[in-house]
Every structure is written in structure tokens, then in C-alpha cells.
Amino acid sequence: xxxxxxxxxxxxxxxxxxxxxxxxxxxxxxxxxxxxxxxxxxxxxxxxxxxxxxxxxxxxxxxxxxxxxxxxxxxxxxxxxxxxxxxxxxxxxxxxxxxxxxxxxxxxxxxxxxxxxxxxxxxxxxxxxxxxxxxxxxxxxxxxxxxxxxxxxxxxxxxxxxxxxxxxxxxxxxxxxxxxxxxxxxxxxxxxxxxxxxxxxxxxxxxxxxxxxxxxxx
Numbered sequence: 001x002x003x004x005x006x007x008x009x010x011x012x013x014x015x016x017x018x019x020x021x022x023x024x025x026x027x028x029x030x031x032x033x034x035x036x037x038x039x040x041x042x043x044x045x046x047x048x049x050x051x052x053x054x055x056x057x058x059x060x061x062x063x064x065x066x067x068x069x070x071x072x073x074x075x076x077x078x079x080x081x082x083x084x085x086x087x088x089x090x091x092x093x094x095x096x097x098x099x100x101x102x103x104x105x106x107x108x109x110x111x112x113x114x115x116x117x118x119x120x121x122x123x124x125x126x127x128x129x130x131x132x133x134x135x136x137x138x139x140x141x142x143x144x145x146x147x148x149x150x151x152x153x154x155x156x157x158x159x160x161x162x163x164x165x166x167x168x169x170x171x172x173x174x175x176x177x178x179x180x181x182x183x184x185x186x187x188x189x190x191x192x193x194x195x196x197x198x199x200x201x202x203x204x205x206x207x208x209x210x211x212x213x214x215x216x217x218x
Contacts, residue, residue, distance in 0.1 A: 023090050023093065024042075024044060025124075027057065027093055028124055034085065038061050039059065039061060039127075040062050041059070042059050043121040043122060043131050044057055045058050045120075053092050054094045055090070055094065057124070058096050058098070059095055059098070060098055060099075060131070061075075061078055061097060063099040075097055078097050082097055118134045119208075128166045129161060129210075133162060136210040139208055140200055140214065143203065144197055148176070151177050152175070152176060154175040157171070161212075169214075170213070174197060174217070194216060198216055
């Protein structure tokens, strides 16, 4: 796509693209047969290098009801099984497994690199639209920061989608530093900013092709 921050498409021939899609579809089917409802999302991440033959596949597993097994041990155990499924299909499929709670902790710790990768990924499986929500929110956030630069104190995306639950809406709270604004009242500034940021939500939806409504508080 020509738009900035749009998810990257596969830069290969149609025949090669079809082969990749078939492999990913087979991988998804095998993964769901094994883990069923615990798979929250599968996405093909952008290649690290232009001619990289590996298919880096990101998988989110719901660990909400895991009992007795430490998170590290659980992820290692899951990775071992998922890696075997991948190798049986194609040696070039490289799974990257992350537990849902680990994903949340990444964001709490300010590790946003993964968000950038998700925003440029190809979503393979996303039953609750969690990956789609992360994708469109990251694109929207980037647009807001680019427009208002140093005035944005915090950008917070919230709601059921980010808990892995199905929803049609994305709640966004944006804190703006207005200490040096003197040409208009705070109420005028708030309304003006909110209108611009809402419009950016529509643009982010067009770019990502993710149809989610933004509920924005400034």
C-alpha cells in the first residue's frame, strides 16, 4: 500500500505468495487442532531482511487459566510443541510464542518494538480481533504523535479488545500538555484536538483495513 504505516504486503510473485498462504493455513489448522481456544492470534511478521526466506510467525497463547506451571516453563513447553508443528510443515516457518500476560507486561514495561512489528504484520488468525486492535492503535498513535509531537504526554488504548475479548470499539485516552497554549480556551483546544484525532482514527482504519470505531477522550 502507498500509505504510511500500512501493513506490508509480501514482495513476491503470486505463485510464491500462494505457496506461503497455503503453508500458513496448514500451520494455523494444525495449531488450532492442538491448542484450539487457547490461540488468541497468529500473524506473519515482516522479514528482518529484504531477501529473508524465513516466515517469522508470531503466536499469542492465552495463559489465563494456567495452573501450577511457571510462565517461563509454560512458554518453553508450548514452543517445543509449536516448533515441531512448524518444522513438519516447512523448515522456514519460525514460530515466536508469547503468552498473553507476557504481551501485557511488555506494554507495561514500555517495550513497544513488538507493537511496531504487529502494525506491519499480516494477520493469519485473530478470533477476538486483538491483533487488529493492536495494529490500528499503533498506526493511530504514530499519526497522533507525528502531528502533535511533544505535546502528547500519554496515549492510552484500553477496553475489552486488549483483554482478548470481542468488541467493536477501541477506547483511547490522550493526555495533552496545554501549559503554553494562550490563543484559545482549554475547552476550545480540547474540542479542536478531539475532532482532529477522531479523523485520524478514520484514516488509520483505511490504512490498516481494520474496521474499528475509536472512542476518544482528550
